[in-house]
Amino acid sequence: MKEVINFYGVEYRWLDVLDLCIVIFLIIQLYRLLKGSLAFNIFVGLLMVYAAYFLVRYLQMPILTNILQNFINVGIIAIIIIFQPEIRKFLLVLGKKTPLSKDSFFTKLFLPDKFKSYKEEENIINEIIVAVSRMQSTYTGALIVLATTYRVKFDSASSISIDGNVSAKLLESIFEKQSPLHDGAVIIVGNKILAAKVILPVSENPNLPTRIGLRHRSAVGITEHSDNLAIIVSEERGTVSYAMDGVLTQDVSLEDLKVKLYEVLIDGYS
Incomplete structure (x- = not known):
């Protein structure tokens, strides 16, 4: 079995494909979780800040780059604080998809609750x-x-x-x-x-x-x-x-x- 995939002259590993699929899955779950809420607008705002940072860094604008860099340095902590309820719900959604969740085929097949x-x-x-x-x-x-x-x-x-x-x-x-x-x-x-x-x-x-x-x-x-x-x-x-x-x-x-x-x-x- 080949360990790489050739796509238009560019070689990709199977792990690269798996990596991409996982990222797509997480993005879809994140979108379903945030759409229609105020948190979605905040998330879009954060993306705009990150986009602005890469733009000013590319344009070599040092003052704005330093300001946005300091903002990004605490970005992970800010995201955890702002999106605490959404993160909790996101993990809850992921938990329902696991083989041990209560509505999974594995649970219904092997656990005694099926006879309840x-x-x-x-x-x-x-x-x-x-x-x-x-x-x-x-x-x-x-x-x-x-x-x-x-x-x-x-x-x-x-x-x-x-x-x-x-x-x-x-x-x-x-x-x-x-x-x-x-x-x-x-x-x-x-x-x-x-x-x-x-x-x-x-x-x-x-x-x-x-x-x-x-x-x-x-x-x-x-x-x-x-x-x-x-x-x-x-x-x-x-x-x-x-x-x-x-x-x-x-x-x-x-x-x-x-x-x-x-x-x-x-x-x-x-």
């Missing part, structure tokens, strides 16, 4: 669907967050601890319009409603529709940097939406929502 009974998860799904259906029919606003792989971080000082089993009646009573808990989000971890009246971070994504309200922006915000599913019932229009990976999917049917819940809680996060 999902009665508890199916019960949770049915209770959520019943609650969402009733709140939709009564135009009751709601925001439900399901933590899928680790406990979602939130401000416990402003929330009310619940620690109750997931049930349609409990969810409905929390979001009932006269309830003191109806503002904010409900956090579900496993088979428990962990807390209510939770204040979530609001997304700053400029590409979100301008007509959406605070519930929808909070749903996107909590899923931008964590592995969660957020379900929203609109108080104004009585529609159902969900957010995952910072992407908002609006006006879904109850059947579509049920399919998504099965994907997240049973089939594995996808």
Whole structure:
């Protein structure tokens, strides 16, 4: 087997091709991660700074070269600080692609979870669907967050601890319009409603529709940097939406929502 590839008179090693493929893969993942966010604009700005540095160095402009050189010297540290949430999410995305991720063929084939009974998860799904259906029919606003792989971080000082089993009646009573808990989000971890009246971070994504309200922006915000599913019932229009990976999917049917819940809680996060 030849160790080099001849392309238009230029020889490349197989490792060079592999190196290029890995770089392309990382760039694609980075673009998918940052597109539609303010971080993407910051990333473009950093690229412009680097391009300006090489230009002024080529043109032999010493003052600008020294200034930009000093900026670039601390560039890696600045990138880690500025893009800390994006780096964490990028590593999370890469982790899902590994052979040991929970939705990989290897895991499903060899780990004992493939024989697991999902009665508890199916019960949770049915209770959520019943609650969402009733709140939709009564135009009751709601925001439900399901933590899928680790406990979602939130401000416990402003929330009310619940620690109750997931049930349609409990969810409905929390979001009932006269309830003191109806503002904010409900956090579900496993088979428990962990807390209510939770204040979530609001997304700053400029590409979100301008007509959406605070519930929808909070749903996107909590899923931008964590592995969660957020379900929203609109108080104004009585529609159902969900957010995952910072992407908002609006006006879904109850059947579509049920399919998504099965994907997240049973089939594995996808």
